[in-house]
Amino acid sequence: MTAIKMDDAVILHFADFTKLKYLEFELLKKIAKPETSNQNLEAFAHAASHDLKEPVRKIRIFTDRLQMQLLDRLTEQDLTVFNKITNASHRMSGLIEDLLLYSKFSLVPLDKEPVDLNENINQVIEDLEVTIQETNATITVGDLPVVSGYKRQLHQMFQNLISNSLKYYNPEVPLRIHISSRPSNENGKKYHLIEVRDNGMGFEQQFAEKIFQLFTRLHGSSTHTGSGVGLSTVKKVIDNHKGSIKAESKPGNGASFKVFLPFE
Known part of the structure; x- marks a missing residue:
């Protein structure tokens, strides 16, 4: 196997990361333009999926290959550098996946269907089983309605909301997540009010709207991983359903996310 020179690897990393940042910028521009057609956005997302990944x-x-070739000559400081490159590439992979998902949810499907949110939530809990066990969380679910909507999008909405609770839990307090539903009237219109409430870290109420903006993270990356796209995707899904969402929280007292989906 041909040896890889360190200079070549550095040049490769710089060129690839430059391309990644450009494509990321272009993807965000496409997402941000409300006049962008579904076809154009879908075509760009498909191309970016390959070109970014x-x-x-x-x-x-190449980082793994180079590390293996130089393993017997690497100092502790060198290993630290390699670990940083590996961690950065993992974060970039996660960001790409989140951005592409966000872009796909900018494309509103043509037809809605009846969605049983009880089945939806059960599938989400099953998907998150490992993380739930790792955090020793208890999730209770009340009786949820059948709504008219986009099944895959609603699945992702609940997955992101529950994942958010699992991520920002208080390690000193057993995590409890409760999901419930009740009818609600807002400005003379009937809604299904679905609430996802936890007893985690919480946040200052002044950030209740900001957290739904793309790339917003209230907690440091050194303690909590994430791209800052998850709650933005939640907001996008709810907008597609002509609904709304409210967040209520206090630091140390958990958070409540109230989703309003219209009766149809």
């Missing part, structure tokens, strides 16, 4: 994959492969 492939450079990250190459970075990880």
